Amino acid sequence: MGFLLLLPILFPLAAALALCLRPLRAQRRRRAFTVAALALELGLTALCAALAGGTLPLLPLAEGLCVTFGIDGLGRIFSLLVAFMWLLSGVFTQEYMADREHLGRYHVFLFLTEGALMCLCLAANYLTLYLGFELMTLCSLPLALHTQTGPARRGGYKYLFYSVFGACLGLLGFYTVHTYGRGTAFAPGGVLDPAKVAGHEGFVAAAAFLAVVGFGAKAGLFPLHAWLPAAHPEAPAGASALLSGVITKGGVLCVIRVVYYQFGAAFLRGTWVQYAWLALALVTVLLGSMLAYQEKLFKKRLAYSTVSQAAYILFGLALLQPTAFAGAILHVVVHSAIKDGLFFTAGAVIEKTGQTDVRALRGVGRAMPFTMGCYTVLSLGLIGIPPLGGFASKWLLAEGSLASGIPVFGWLGPAVLLVSALLTAGYLFPITVSAFLPGADLDGTSAPPLEPGPWITLPLAVLTALTVLTGLFPGPLADAAAAIAAALC
Amino acid sequence: MRFLMLFAVLLPLVSGAVLPLFRFRRRQRERYVFAAVCAASLAVLALLLHGPAGTLRLFPLTSTLIVALRLDGAGAVFAGLVAFLWPLASLYAFEYIKHESGDDRFFAFYTMSYGVTLGIAMSDNLLTLYLFYELLTLVTLPLVMHSRDVRSVRAGMKYLCYSIAGAACAFLGLMVLYTLGDPTLRFVYGGFLPADGPRRTLVLVGYLLCFFGFGVKAAVFPFHGWLPAAGVAPTPVTALLHAVAVVKAGVFAVLRVTFYCFGPAVLAGTWAQHTAMGFAVFTIVFGSAMALREPHLKRRLAYSTVSNLSYILFGITLMTPAGLAGALAHMLFHGVMKITLFFCAGAIMYKTQRQYVPELTGLGRYMPVTFAAFAVGGAALAGTPLLPGFLSKWGLAAAAMDAGGTLPLLGVAALLVSAFLTAGYLYAPLVEAFFPPKGAGEHGLAQAHDPGLLMKVPFFVLMAAMLALGVGSRGLLALLARIAAGRW
Amino acid sequence: MALVQNFPFITIVFSLTCGVLCAVLPGRGAKRLCLGWLALTTAMSGAVLRFTLTTDGSFLYRMGKWGAPFGNELRVGVLEALMATAFSGVMLLSLLGGMRHIFADCEPGKVNLYFTMCALLMSSLFALIYTNDLFTAYVFVEINTIASCALVMLRSSDRTLVATTRYLIMSLLGSGLFLLGIVTLYGITGELLLESIAEKVQALFAAGQYSLPLTVIIGFFSVGLAVKSALFPFHSWLPDAHGSATPSSSAILSGLVLKGYIIVLIKIFYRVFGLEIIVSEQVSRFLLLFGVLAMLVGSVNALRERDLKRLLAYSSVAQVGYIYVGIGLHSELGMVAACVQILAHALTKPMLFICAGGFMDVSGGHKDLAAITGAGLRDPLGGAAFSVGALSMMGIPFFAGFVTKLELARGALEAGPVTLGITFAALAVSTLLNALYYIPIVFNLYTRPRDGAWAGVRQRYHWEYAAALAAFIALNLGFGMGSDWVVGAIRRGLALFGM
């Protein structure tokens, strides 16, 4: 059933092509087409996840270079996540961007980016992964650039160059694995050939580190995080949600693939690479939180939050420990849902009130009770209040950290996570407070109701529900992740 | 079959030389030139399909030095590349050159340089190569100086100065080979110098003379200055000669000297190899960095060429078959990619008179085909998978990693840095064109549109070629690997 | 003694006679006589060359039947015959090519004197080539000087007057030093025949006697002949003289006269002192050094020159430098290179001067570079010949200049690292400089003048001009492609010198 793998990848491309050839100018028709196509894509992905197996060598480019697709547990989780989030974002966009310019272009690249991400999720070797990564950058760039304002263009350039630079570092990892490994197909436990590596351990380790840093750039890993707060907030909210919520996870997936399926956890465990990585991740966690705390622009604050939260995931991965790995995977899903939701709310609020500064949001809760209600639930989830989504994942991360037995980082990690959680509360919760409890001096009685329509509230509700559900029943997902982790660590 | 080589070399040479005698009108001249170019290309095609044909001895200069033609694997790669691109560039030139004067002279030399380039590709020995190499300088000089204004004359003199100085140095290296090696200078895979011969220092100095001498045309670092300056030539010239024929001739000559004259056995591991490779590695980064800070589009592309040529030189100086295979691949692919980019730059200049990157703002919507080609070419050059640039860079990097050692690894680092910079200097114009700042003035854009059919056809062909090469060059790469191992 | 063996003597003596006859004939008659005689000498020298090649040896010809040690002798070997053939052929072609200018430039009624001087010059060149004793050498050096000065002067203008004066004074200095060298050598050895001197000098050298005087003598010869052959730094007279004379004169002076002196120098070095002494006296170092400097200085000056003929003259300074570098390499290969360059330059430079004359015809008599713009289009044959000459000067394969470069580099590769480095660097730089001033000229020749000047002017070809240029082109290409034969002949000739 190998060809099934191609469906989720090619279908969005076909949709994009169709939109290119026949731009749907009428809002209704475009809306129907987009939602139907994204839903169908979700269905195809589910079909693929359920039925497909094995690998599909598609394009042999050269000796030892073949574009190959395949699916495993990790691929299933990520591809479903992507398709699902895309559908929600697509729905959200229909109302949010109803009267913006260049909508046709936006949709074309929305589909293209989905295809690229699917390619990334279903990659079965390093080449395909790299291909997906590059395509993801190039296709999502127009989304980030969409508004074409000065800050958006600056952010877009930053995004482009950081991503390309990261990709170059990733490419070095590719060259290294190709030279010192038994091929570059993904295999749990890595493919390095000890006989070839012997004598070049230092170089290979350095290449692995650089690859982690490079792909980590996409997930906002310090020191290549600066693009994220510049680019994400400037995109339309639907795109920011995807950039922050999903595309950063593309970087995470690359890191997982490279570390666990190429270099191998065993090769890196206990080396300076692991420690440096841990250190970078923890620094990013703290840095992101603190920057978010002092940031006044709503969407930018969320972007810094993404820096911090994605670093949680990278921290979990860096521990090279099964429990932490499971926690990381769980956090991938949870953070995706929450950050998407948060950006949706931010988009809705900014769209309706025109305010971008968090200090201007006093009393918004009265005008948009449902939206801000969702916001409250989502931020509680991100802080990690049980029984919401963030709690379980952070718990697993902390547990794994303590169990890993890594000196210093083993206990420093949970401490940092705790501090960061407090900071998260510090930068998310005041918004809720001032939104619902603006204080006596604000006359909120005359505020007109600004609640957005169903195209916005529905995805928001779904995401909030998902946050609650993952918090209540983390079991299946955590078990699946643990099963994957067992083979890797 | 052997005489077909002579035919392919002589036909463009002669038909170019006699072109001014006919006093053609424009249409007639176009037909004439295109017929000559296509006939030569078909001859090359026939030769390629037929495979290696023996040596065709033309004139003996002395009892040992003989001007002779032979097509072997490496030559076939170069000849094939040139034969593919020349007809396309001619089509492009027909339209482009309409608004410049002196068409007869232009097309005469344009056609002649085709023959000379094929001569370089089909040289049987170093003397023949040297002869055609010198001729190439002479027949391309009028093309560089085509517009006759102060800038182009100065650029032409610069070009002449660099090229002749380079050829003079290369000649001295040739003499070292002549004296210490085989006085026939006939190319033999693996070289014809004894590995443990006398006067090693002289041999190595001779190699460096050849490397830098021929390297002048390949724009290796201290001798790159002429290439950006030569961008004042009409775009078909810049595109074809300064992205493909001339510069690749330099690279090809270095290849011949390294692998077919001195031989890796003599050079590998010596300070000469390290020096050559060091300069190549430096040029890779240097060229890209210069391209990034150059606002003039054609000069930016020229600096990009500087960088990319050194990719090839780097592959050659690795002195392993894998490195050579990578170099050959990049030679082919870079030719296709860079000519596309230059054609785009030319089309923009032709239609809008805009030459600087910041001036491209918003043009993407008005010239979609041009910028689509630019996008594909740019992505390919930046090394996006599924496009050809990725494959050749991969081949080079893999060869370097296999070779190991500090300098090759530095080279890999340089490749990566350069890839990053490439993305920087090629994507930036695209962003400018497609995503202009909001509210940017669009005056003067309304009449900008894609060029005519003659210029569009090359765009489509080249885009298709890039996509095809990107995904379907497995057989080609295997063939190049065979050639690089000396088995063709 | 075969009839052929008398030819060298006949060419010398009858050239003199021919000169005398020309003086009494009217212009046209003198021209016919001179040209006819030159054709005949070319054929005769060719016959001698054939003879020496087939017998593979050299022979002596005693003038006046006096035996050694008193007599005046001619010595004829492959090299001498080759040079004689080439020189008389080039002389013939140079005269043919510039014939129209000769008749235009000379004062009416004095044209026959021009041919007189040519005949005398030819006679002296033959003598310098064939001579086997210093006495003959001296006599004909002087004849050569006077004849060539007269050739410059016969184009009557102020400029040529001044140029001739300077030329003559420099030449006199040179011949004075040369004569001093002869005399001092005679004072030590008491001999004038080359072989006899050589024997004595070898003995003295072996015994370690008179080493300082010998060095001084070598210095006299070198400097004296260097002045006359315009080696840097004694070249200042040359651009004036060659630049202002009529094209044929410039061609002959640049192509042949300079070389005549160098041949004498080679003879003295080889046949009197022998390479060993020359090497041990470090003379070759100086020659190499000044040769290299000449290559560079000549070219740099040419690069700055805007007058075509003066530019060509400066180029001659550079080309003479090549010859001295070849000699300075002090090896057989170096000497071969020097001889090759003598021939190659003799075939190339006269052609360029004749072309310059042709360009002046179609550019209103002007010879500065700006004025000759487009001259190649108005005079296609001249343009073609000039292009061939320029390519040859750059050393492109197929052309004569390439052979020089090839042989010179081969010679250099046998030398020590320092010499090798200097020679290689000089070769590279000089090639570049040559290209830098010749290629723009060629380019200029084929550029249509912007102001439409000389539109409609075409060269009115006379068979003499056309034939001369065609022959020059053919010879240049022939030399470039058939260099094996020439180099082989030179090598055999040098072997006969007693290498």
Added chain:
Amino acid sequence: MPGLVQHLFTNYYETAAVVLFGIGFTTLLMHRNLLKKIIGFNFMDSAIYLYLASKGYIAGRLAPIVSGENADPARYINPIPTGLVLTGIVVSVSVTAFLLALTCRLYDRFHTLDIDEITRLARKEQV
């Protein structure tokens, strides 16, 4: 030192020749006046002829024109140096004549005998 002086006086021909040559050579080189140059040139040549003539004569030998029973070359003086001197004189006379003729014409044209001045004038005229 006394030995050197003695040498100089013994070979008085040679000494005189060297002194004369020096005078002539410097005059030819240093003076700008054409006439003085010509005189210097004649000095120089004369010095050489003097030297050569003194060298060419071997005391006690026969002149080569004497023929008869003493035909052994070893008893003759080599006639070539003498011939050389004679030729040289002829040459120098003709060259002097040539130079004088040139000088006349230059003087007619430029009204000066200073060679540098003449060169300057000629160049100026050209421009």
